[in-house]
Amino acid sequence: MVSNLLKGVNLYLIGMMGVGKTTVGRLLAQQLGYGFLDTDDVIVKAARKSINEIFADEGEAAFRQLESDILAQVCAYTKLTIATGGGIVLKQENWGYLRHGLIVWLDAPVEILLRRLAEDETRPLLQDSHPEDKLRSILKQRQSLYSQADIHITITETETPEQIATRILKVIPSVLKTQDSQQQN
Ligand SMILES: Nc1ncnc2c1ncn2[C@@H]1O[C@H](COP(=O)(O)OP(=O)(O)OP(=O)(O)O)[C@@H](O)[C@H]1O
Numbered sequence: 001m002v003s004n005l006l007k008g009v010n011l012y013l014i015g016m017m018g019v020g021k022t023t024v025g026r027l028l029a030q031q032l033g034y035g036f037l038d039t040d041d042v043i044v045k046a047a048r049k050s051i052n053e054i055f056a057d058e059g060e061a062a063f064r065q066l067e068s069d070i071l072a073q074v075c076a077y078t079k080l081t082i083a084t085g086g087g088i089v090l091k092q093e094n095w096g097y098l099r100h101g102l103i104v105w106l107d108a109p110v111e112i113l114l115r116r117l118a119e120d121e122t123r124p125l126l127q128d129s130h131p132e133d134k135l136r137s138i139l140k141q142r143q144s145l146y147s148q149a150d151i152h153i154t155i156t157e158t159e160t161p162e163q164i165a166t167r168i169l170k171v172i173p174s175v176l177k178t179q180d181s182q183q184q185n
């Protein structure tokens with residue numbers, strides 16, 4: 001069983017907004033018998049404001065600080081699947097926290113992200129007159145950061161969240177094996 005191999009190591013899901021980190025993360029947690037946390041949700045609950053309101057009232061930098069504070073606290077716990085906000089990769093200090101666990105990059109073409117987020121007004125960075133251009137420029141800026149993940153999963157249009165979760169669980173053993181052998185060298 002994958003959960004035996006993981007020995008409580010946390011799973012962190014990273015990737016662009018709309019790719020499915022929250023949706024797939026919840027399923028992974030269920031399948032592993034792990035707890036589930038979403039850094040965006042934790043921030044919204046703690047601040048008692050929506051992400052749009054935090055960005056508008058306090059600015060993106062304040063939001064990013066809250067995100068780092070949460071990540072710092074979360075990595076003290078084990079047996080968690082953590083869906084992160086799309087911009088978690090931007091701060092160098094966050095990588096120190098993410099590296100406590102196994103990092104999974106959920107990747108999808110911009111066309112899929114756009115379709116999923118078309119009606120959604122909860123992502124402040126996408127409240128733009130050219131959301132497609134905005135998504136492309138954000139992805140360009142972050143691609144090399146996301147690619148530092150331990151596992152890279154590129155999803156297709158028709159794949160269900162359950163199928164994506166199953167695919168991630170299948171790859172985990174091979175990644176753990178590589179990490180073990182690196183530690184022995
Ligand atoms: N495999 C999938 N197939 C179809 N729709 C999906 C899939 N995964 C997620 N969705 C839908 O896409 C939207 C975005 O998903 P989700 O909120 O999980 O993304 P996210 O990566 O957590 O985004 P954010 O970074 O903004 O928090 C939701 O409406 C969700 O229901």
Ligand SMILES: O=C(O)C1=C[C@@H](O)[C@@H](O)[C@H](O)C1
Pocket residue numbers: 016017040051084085086087088122123124125
């Ligand atoms: O990609 C991003 O920068 C963001 C993604 C969301 O998860 C939220 O964290 C917020 O809307 C910012």
Ligand SMILES: [Mg+2]
Pocket residue numbers: 021022023038040083084085
């Ligand atoms: Mg999310």
